[in-house]
Amino acid sequence: MAVTLPPFQSLLDEHAADLHRFLAASVGPHDGADCFQETVISALRAYPGLQHADNLRGWLFTIAHHKVVDHARRAARRAIPVAEPPEVGTSDPDGLADAELWGAVRELPPKQRTAVVQRYLLDRPYAEVAAVIGCTEAAARQNVRAGLQRLRAELPQEVRS
């Protein structure tokens, strides 16, 4: 029996804002916009062939996660470790700390990056983090933990306090 899929528009209405937040946080605002467009296009391409409509949000973010993985691969090939410029005036110490933190997030391995951003920025439960990455819930927890450890280790003390 054919599965009943809602109009793609309803996915955009419900998830586009979070999708954009996820991608902008994961790869930066500029590349985030590109990844957002690629995610929408890939999702539209695959949508009519979906076999079930159980977790469309998870499906959509899995595609977005793959875009983050692709982006990380391309960035590694370019191998010029230039962080995106801070997004706020550097005279603002909070802004500077934020810029350093999110710069560090964007240097995390993609699975840890997705796990941390899904878990904390988007406030998703571990089960959903796992669905997005395509791993077990235990592995999702492990990715969040490892990502946090790395962020704490890499950030200078004064940024963390």
Next chain:
Amino acid sequence: MTGDDDDVVARLRRGPAGPARTAPRVPSNGRAPDPPGPEDELDALVAAALARADADDLVDVAWAVQDSPIGPLTLAATGEGLVRVGFGGEDRVLDELATEVSPRVVRLPARLDDLRHQLDEYFAGRRRQFEVPLDRRLSHGYRRRVLEVLSEVPYGETVSYKDLATRTGNPGASRAVGSAMATNPIPIVVPCHRVLRSGGALGGYGGGVDVKVWLLRLEGALAL
């Protein structure tokens, strides 16, 4: 969970500062429009993505809502042409299109620019006929035949259900003609408002009898 609640986690929850921080969407509730902000940025981003998807032929149904003197109209087109006109908001219409045509239904007003322009002219009394391709896939069998014949009833004229049945070569089918009118997927453009009861009684209308009267007056088919 003490280790989880440190400052790094708190900052992660707050999100990046600056333009990347987009607030969750709140449905508009009739307030004055907000100044341009993250939502407009997001809308522009979505529109750009959909324009690219359309260029790749990935949009099966494009829709838009058009304001009109008879209230908002939801318009939807496939690659073949105009497939649906709905009275009121889009919710019900989009679900129907997703099921009946394709789930690749997205808001893409540019694909409907031609029709929107012609509707504006029609409602201003400056157009008597629509020149857009139609996709009649949502009507079938005899009902479809009736709606095709109905398309030939000109602006400013009316026919009875019985007349229309006769014109399809099936004079006893008034009742079937009635159900074809009630299920017309493309009202206004396929002019079911021009069909009245024998003797001139108005009969029903999907958009409400008031709308039917308004359209017939616009076309000069009903005395003031």
